[in-house]
Amino acid sequence: MQQFKESMLKLIIETSTNLPSDVRVAVTKARLAEELGNRSSLALDTIAENIVMAQEEESPICQDTGMPTFHIHVPVGANQIVMKKQILEAIAEATKLGKLRSNSVDSLTGENSGNNLGPGTPVVHFEQWERDDIEVKLILKGGGCENKNIQYALPTELEGLGKAGRDLDGIRKCILHAVYQAQGQGCSAGFIGVGIGGDRTSGYTLAKEQLFRRVDDVNPIADLAKLEEYIMETANHLGVGTMGFGGKVSLLGCKIGVMNRLPASFYVSVAYNCWAYRRLGVVLDAQTGAINEWQYKEEVDAIDTTKRQVEGDAGTRTVVLQAPITEEQIRDLKVGDVVILNGEMHTGRDAFHKYMIEPEHTTPVDLNGGVIYHCGPVMLQDETGEWHVKAAGPTTSSREEPYQADIIKKFGLRAIIGKGGMGPKTLKGLQEHGAVYLNAIGGAAQYYARCVKKVKGVDLMEFGVPEAMWHLEVEGFAAIVTMDSHGNSLHAEVEQESLNKLSDFAAKVF
Numbered sequence: 001m002q003q004f005k006e007s008m009l010k011l012i013i014e015t016s017t018n019l020p021s022d023v024r025v026a027v028t029k030a031r032l033a034e035e036l037g038n039r040s041s042l043a044l045d046t047i048a049e050n051i052v053m054a055q056e057e058e059s060p061i062c063q064d065t066g067m068p069t070f071h072i073h074v075p076v077g078a079n080q081i082v083m084k085k086q087i088l089e090a091i092a093e094a095t096k097l098g099k100l101r102s103n104s105v106d107s108l109t110g111e112n113s114g115n116n117l118g119p120g121t122p123v124v125h126f127e128q129w130e131r132d133d134i135e136v137k138l139i140l141k142g143g144g145c146e147n148k149n150i151q152y153a154l155p156t157e158l159e160g161l162g163k164a165g166r167d168l169d170g171i172r173k174c175i176l177h178a179v180y181q182a183q184g185q186g187c188s189a190g191f192i193g194v195g196i197g198g199d200r201t202s203g204y205t206l207a208k209e210q211l212f213r214r215v216d217d218v219n220p221i222a223d224l225a226k227l228e229e230y231i232m233e234t235a236n237h238l239g240v241g242t243m244g245f246g247g248k249v250s251l252l253g254c255k256i257g258v259m260n261r262l263p264a265s266f267y268v269s270v271a272y273n274c275w276a277y278r279r280l281g282v283v284l285d286a287q288t289g290a291i292n293e294w295q296y297k298e299e300v301d302a303i304d305t306t307k308r309q310v311e312g313d314a315g316t317r318t319v320v321l322q323a324p325i326t327e328e329q330i331r332d333l334k335v336g337d338v339v340i341l342n343g344e345m346h347t348g349r350d351a352f353h354k355y356m357i358e359p360e361h362t363t364p365v366d367l368n369g370g371v372i373y374h375c376g377p378v379m380l381q382d383e384t385g386e387w388h389v390k391a392a393g394p395t396t397s398s399r400e401e402p403y404q405a406d407i408i409k410k411f412g413l414r415a416i417i418g419k420g421g422m423g424p425k426t427l428k429g430l431q432e433h434g435a436v437y438l439n440a441i442g443g444a445a446q447y448y449a450r451c452v453k454k455v456k457g458v459d460l461m462e463f464g465v466p467e468a469m470w471h472l473e474v475e476g477f478a479a480i481v482t483m484d485s486h487g488n489s490l491h492a493e494v495e496q497e498s499l500n501k502l503s504d505f506a507a508k509v510f
């Protein structure tokens with residue numbers, strides 16, 4: 001097993017940087033299906049470019065490299081203790097190389113372990129089988145889409161769909177609702193794994209196991225094959241679109257599994273995975289640990305990175321801004337404008353907002369007219385001590401909803417960049433204080449990393465790398481105004497429209 005650790009390191013790096021072939025095919029299909037010239041198609045262009053960049057640079061597709069979860073099949077008698085130890089070493093090594101973000105945080109103290117190791121991280125499941133080789137599958141599922149997982153207990157009442165009973169039709173309603181409630185926050189268009197039955201824990205496990213199925217397989221259970229097909233067709237009528245921008249494609253894959261349940265419980269558990277659906281597998285020689293075969297890696301057509309939309313399509317206006325920004329410049333912006341940002345921006349996410357809301361705390365730099373980017377980047381420090389951005393896409397903004405309006409006021413911010421949109425309190429704050437919300441393309445971590453020309457410094461490092469306040473000099477950072485200073489929110493609009501469409505599917509189908 002002398003090559004096992006090296007094989008695991010290869011698997012981790014490939015999974016983080018090189019999207020599986022079936023997922024690439026699904027993204028390409030989405031680009032062809034989306035209406036040319038709309039915002040979702042623009043976002044898909046960026047996603048396609050990002051996928052290719054990540055592979056070329058061997059850098060993380062998305063900065064959130066997720067919870068590394070291994071599913072391993074071993075022959076009887078294989079030494080699982082040694083394998084687990086080497087997996088942990090490979091995880092720490094991949095983190096040091098900037099292929100994984102340090103993502104393991106002490107839930108009580110908030111301390112980041114720095115190497116992706118800690119209680120519960122990574123997740124490693126072993127199972128024995130009768131073959132004499134080893135199979136290791138790995139999924140890197142990020143936190144934003146994990147937050148959009150949902151578990152239903154039937155019977156229940158669902159907004160837009162009414163009663164969902166303990167039958168196939170009730171299950172159908174739960175799954176449609178799951179896609180609706182995710183909106184763009186889990187970086188749609190996503191993939192869902194569904195677990196019917198089990199208990200609260202095994203139901204979710206079953207749902208997550210579905211994510212190891214191939215996007216193009218056909219469910220062996222006829223009823224579920226029919227349901228999967230129905231969901232794929234119907235969910236794409238909800239109009240959520242890529243990033244929740246509205247559009248024809250909201251779902252890229254749906255896989256449903258079933259297990260028995262207790263008489264009193266009927267769970268439908270849904271695991272939502274973003275478009276950055278990073279999972280690969282390898283088959284290893286059990287003696288040497290060498291890789292004999294890769295899974296989910298077929299020859300497929302290269303991702304076409306030709307822009308399918310040109311600026312100015314669909315009446316899109318492009319505005320170039322240099323930070324710091326004036327109130328007048330902000331008041332001029334409307335939902336739908338594309339902003340190209342140059343100058344300085346500062347990252348600030350969960351720990352930053354919670355800390356800065358306290359009256360006695362202030363930022364180490366002047367933020368008047370400034371830009372806060374909801375982002376937890378992957379960073380590497382060179383021998384001279386200089387920091388470099390390895391991946392830097394946006395994180396889900398809605399988590400900052402309780403704080404954002406007050407933070408805008410307290411520091412005189414003019415722009416907030418994130419993804420998935422924010423709620424009514426922030427919208428009101430933007431209007432009152434003359435600020436704007438810009439939606440960057442979730443998961444496009446290489447695309448945005450390229451816009452960072454210099455890391456000017458870092459503060460609040462005690463929060464750990466993803467949560468620290470990074471001061472970045474950017475050039476050509478493109479994002480779309482989705483909430484303006486006049487009370488308009490594209491997110492509120494798309495959510496309402498998709499709820500209306502959801503109610504079109506309330507009638508019994510199965």
Ligand SMILES: O=C(O)C[C@H](O)C(=O)O
Pocket residue numbers: 063064142143144145185186187375376394395396397
């Ligand atoms: O933690 C992150 O960087 C992003 C997260 O996966 C999210 O989708 O919000």
Ligand code: SF4
Pocket residue numbers: 062063064065066141142143144145185186187274275276393394395396442443444
């Ligand atoms: S930022 Fe988006 S693409 Fe990245 S892990 Fe989170 S949900 Fe997935």
